[in-house]
Structure formats: structure tokens, C-alpha cells
Amino acid sequence: MATAISNDLQEQTLGPVPTTMRAAVYRGVNDVRVETVPVPKIGAGEVLIRVACCGVCGTDLKKIHTGSHSAPRIFGHEFAGTVAAVGQGVRGFRIGDRVLSYHHAPCGQCYYCRKKTFAQCETYKRVGCTAGFEPSGGGFAEYVRVMDWIVRQALIRIPEGIPFEQAAFVEPVNTVLKGVRRLDLADDETVLVIGQGPIGILLATLSARSGAKVLTSDLYPERHAIAAAYGLRHPIDAGREDVVAAARAASEGRGADAVILAVGGNALIRTAIDAARPGGRILFFAQTQHSDATFDPAVVCMDEKTLLGSYSSSFEIESDVEDLVFGGYRGGFDLTRLISHRFPLEEAVEAIRVASTPTAASMKIFIHP
Ligand SMILES: [Zn+2]
Ligand SMILES: [Zn+2]
Known part of the structure; x- marks a missing residue:
């Protein structure tokens, strides 16, 4: 395990x-x-990022293990880093800026965007960050090319004092907050979160902000201990x-x-x-x-x-997400405590193996290219 990597990295040379x-x-x-590949070239309106760190996401692992996507590709989409080059016509960013980037951004105009189901928008489904090959995120590499529509909408500046690792949680926190908001929780309610991996803990933590009573279930006491640190x-x-x-x-016997x-x-x-009460809701x-999958339709x-x-x-909630991840960090909402392992890029294969075989001691895994 590469523990020598700083968890407070705020500057790259x-x-x-x-x-x-x-x-x-x-x-x-x-x-x-782990191979040597060309650094991606950028065009007008695009930005090149020197990656500082990238979280390993469950969806990266799913793609690697199921072969759902063609090869070759460079995955990794939860990354933060420093602008290393800017294309012609880029406004608002310059070399040396600390940033994170989403890898998806919606068109804002199609039927799905008008209905606010941005993740179903055809533009949104296109991946706009690449380290080469078919665009797939690219964070598991030293440099990532961010394409023009992402630069315009979904390249986010990291405020001073926020470590790259904390910033790399912006995208996962957005997905979690979006999910929690779908439940429209009230403060007199009871919520059960099944699974206390890093994302389960985030789901539970953000659910608790509604004032609801949050039950958390997991097999590992070590994970409950981390959950306890988040209240x-x-x-x-x-x-x-x-x-x-x-x-x-x-x-009171009802169910969550x-x-x-x-x-x-x-x-x-x-x-x-089964754990939900009659009239309750279940979020997959x-x-x-x-x-x-089979289930009883009468329920x-x-x-x-x-x-x-x-x-x-969801882009609608982005400012709330930044308040949580950036503003919250200053108030003690330190997401880097969810990171159990940090690996240099040369050990990316081991990072993926550790992330793929969760144990009591493993939580969020980060790669530092
Ligand atoms: Zn992800
Ligand atoms: Zn759209």
C-alpha cells in the first residue's frame, strides 16, 4: 500500500x-x-489537465470486469488537477488553475433536459474527457483532455485551501445528493441505507442532513466506525x-x-x-x-x-454540491477520511484489484498519477 502519498496535496509542479x-x-x-501513450492534443476551446488524483469508481470496475465497453480505453472520471494547457478561445481558465472536471454535461435543450432528466440527454451520455482512445474519463493517466462543451459547462475551479482529493469528490457527491433529493426526505422520517462503502456512507450522511433518522447497515464493524465519524x-x-x-x-414496527x-x-x-414501510420508497x-430480478408486484x-x-x-444542484464539498470542508466535512488506499499510477493495477475486492479495511481507493 502506498501510504507515502499526501492526503493534503494542494499544489502540483x-x-x-x-x-x-x-x-x-x-x-x-x-x-x-500501465503503458506509455501519447499526451492527448487539445483543440480550440479545450483544456489539458495535469491529473493530481483520481478516485476509483464502482462504474470503472464494472466496465473493467464485464467488458461492457470496447478496448482500448483509459477510465477514471473522479479526477482533479491543474490546467497545463488551454486551447484557443478558452475563457475563464489559464495554465496553473486548479480544477476538477465532470466528464458529462447535458445540452440543456432537448426533451430530457426540459424534463430535468439530464442523465438521459444524448449529449450528456457522450463522455467529454479523454486521455486517448475512445473518450472514457481518462483520469487514470497523467494528462486529460477536456473537450469544449465540458470546459464551458462542467470544468470547476477549486477554491484555495481545498485539497485535490476533496475536490475529486465533487462528482460522486453530486450523484449522491441527486439520489437523496429524489427521496424528498422529511425530518420525522426514518431512512435505512444498505451498504456502508464510501458511497453508502455519503448517502447516509447527506440523508441525515434532512433531519431524518438514518439507519446504516453493513457487514463490517470497521465501516460502521467510519460512518460514526460522519455522525x-x-x-x-x-x-x-x-x-x-x-x-x-x-x-414503531412500520419499516423505514x-x-x-x-x-x-x-x-x-x-x-x-421488505425493510420499507407500506407507502414507503426504495431507491436503487x-x-x-x-x-x-424478481419482486412481488403487490408490494x-x-x-x-x-x-x-x-x-x-445533475447540473441543477451543482452549487449545492460545491457548498457541501468546498464550503463543507472548511466546516469539517472532510471526505478524504473515506479514502483507505492511495496508489501511484504505476500501481494502478493493484489499485483496481484492491477496489474490486472490498474488505473491512478498504473504502475509497485513489490513484495519484
Ligand atoms: Zn463515478
Ligand atoms: Zn439534453
């Missing part, structure tokens, strides 16, 4: 932009190799306790008003639905893989439970 760089290249299913006070030990019974016990499923796959769908947050019809989903980020 920028040399002249080289012609080649190191990158973790996806070459096929379960095949990522989460109602852990359920899923290895020993019946999660559904615990949710009912904490809500809202349940968030932050564990991938279908194994806990039944638990999530980690169900990103197409498959068939939707007769018990009036609502199944909801949320995916990716």
Missing part, C-alpha cells in the same frame, strides 16, 4: 507538457496495463442482525420510510423492499447492471411502495 505519458490502459476484460449513530450489524426486523424496530440500496447486484433487493443506487400495487432510481449527476 507543472513542467513543460511532454509528448508521452503513463496511463492505465484497459485492454480487454480484466486486463488493465451516523444507528448502525445495524448485517452479519448478525436481521436488517428488516431492525428497520421495523426503529420505526425510505430505503437506499447502496450495494450492487440483486441479492439485497428483497431486503430493501447501485443497480447499474442490466439483469432480470408496489397494494402496499403502495415506490421503486425509484438515480444515476449520475
Whole structure:
């Protein structure tokens, strides 16, 4: 484990932009190799970022392990760094600026954008950041090219005093806040968050801001300890306790008003639905893989439970997200405490392995190119 990497990195030394760089290249299913590749060239309106750090996201792992996307690609989209070059006509950014970038931005005009379901917009689905090959994020490389429509809408300046790692949480926090807002929580409600990986803890923490009582379930006491550091006070030990019974016990026998499923796959769908009270709502947050799942349709019809989903980020809530991640950091909302492992880019394969095999000791994994 590369523990020598600073968790408070706020400055990078920028040399002249080289012609080649190191990158973790996806070459096929379960095949990522650290290789030397060309530094991407930028065009008018584009920006080149020297990557300081990049979080490993569950969706990166899914793509690597399932082969859902063609190879070669360079993944990694939760990155922050320093502007190393700017294309002609770029306004508002110059070399040396500390930034993070979303890899998606909506058109703002299509039917889906007008209906505020930005993640379904065709423009939004295009990836606008690349370290070479088919655009796929590119954060697992030394340099990333940010394309023009992203520079205009979704390149974010990092305020002074905020470490790169904290800034790299802007995109995941946006996805989490968007999901929590879909539940429209009230302060007299009880929420159950199933799964206390880094994203589950974020979902629980942001749910708690509504004033609702938040129950958190996970198999690992180590994760409950981290959750407790974020003020989460109602852990359920899923290895020993019946999660559904615990949710009912904490809500006068009804079940949780809202349940968030932050564990991938279908194994806990039944638990999530059963743990919700009649008329309650269930948010699928980690169900990103197409498959068939069975559930009892009468729980939707007769018990009036609502199944909801949320995916990716929303531009409507961006200023709230920045308040949380940047403003919140000054107030002690330190997301870097969710990071358990930091790896240099040369050890990206090990970083992906550790992230893919969660243990009691692993939380968010970061790569520092
Ligand atoms: Zn992500
Ligand atoms: Zn659109």
C-alpha cells in the first residue's frame, strides 16, 4: 500500500507538457496495463489537465470486469488537477488553475433536459474527457483532455485551501445528493441505507442532513466506525442482525420510510423492499447492471411502495454540491477520511484489484498519477 502519498496535496509542479505519458490502459476484460501513450492534443476551446488524483469508481470496475465497453480505453472520471494547457478561445481558465472536471454535461435543450432528466440527454451520455482512445474519463493517466462543451459547462475551479482529493469528490457527491433529493426526505422520517462503502456512507450522511433518522447497515464493524465519524449513530450489524426486523424496530414496527440500496447486484433487493414501510420508497443506487430480478408486484400495487432510481449527476444542484464539498470542508466535512488506499499510477493495477475486492479495511481507493 502506498501510504507515502499526501492526503493534503494542494499544489502540483507543472513542467513543460511532454509528448508521452503513463496511463492505465484497459485492454480487454480484466486486463488493465500501465503503458506509455501519447499526451492527448487539445483543440480550440479545450483544456489539458495535469491529473493530481483520481478516485476509483464502482462504474470503472464494472466496465473493467464485464467488458461492457470496447478496448482500448483509459477510465477514471473522479479526477482533479491543474490546467497545463488551454486551447484557443478558452475563457475563464489559464495554465496553473486548479480544477476538477465532470466528464458529462447535458445540452440543456432537448426533451430530457426540459424534463430535468439530464442523465438521459444524448449529449450528456457522450463522455467529454479523454486521455486517448475512445473518450472514457481518462483520469487514470497523467494528462486529460477536456473537450469544449465540458470546459464551458462542467470544468470547476477549486477554491484555495481545498485539497485535490476533496475536490475529486465533487462528482460522486453530486450523484449522491441527486439520489437523496429524489427521496424528498422529511425530518420525522426514518431512512435505512444498505451498504456502508464510501458511497453508502455519503448517502447516509447527506440523508441525515434532512433531519431524518438514518439507519446504516453493513457487514463490517470497521465501516460502521467510519460512518460514526460522519455522525451516523444507528448502525445495524448485517452479519448478525436481521436488517428488516431492525428497520421495523426503529420505526414503531412500520419499516423505514425510505430505503437506499447502496450495494450492487440483486441479492439485497428483497431486503430493501421488505425493510420499507407500506407507502414507503426504495431507491436503487447501485443497480447499474442490466439483469432480470424478481419482486412481488403487490408490494408496489397494494402496499403502495415506490421503486425509484438515480444515476449520475445533475447540473441543477451543482452549487449545492460545491457548498457541501468546498464550503463543507472548511466546516469539517472532510471526505478524504473515506479514502483507505492511495496508489501511484504505476500501481494502478493493484489499485483496481484492491477496489474490486472490498474488505473491512478498504473504502475509497485513489490513484495519484
Ligand atoms: Zn463515478
Ligand atoms: Zn439534453
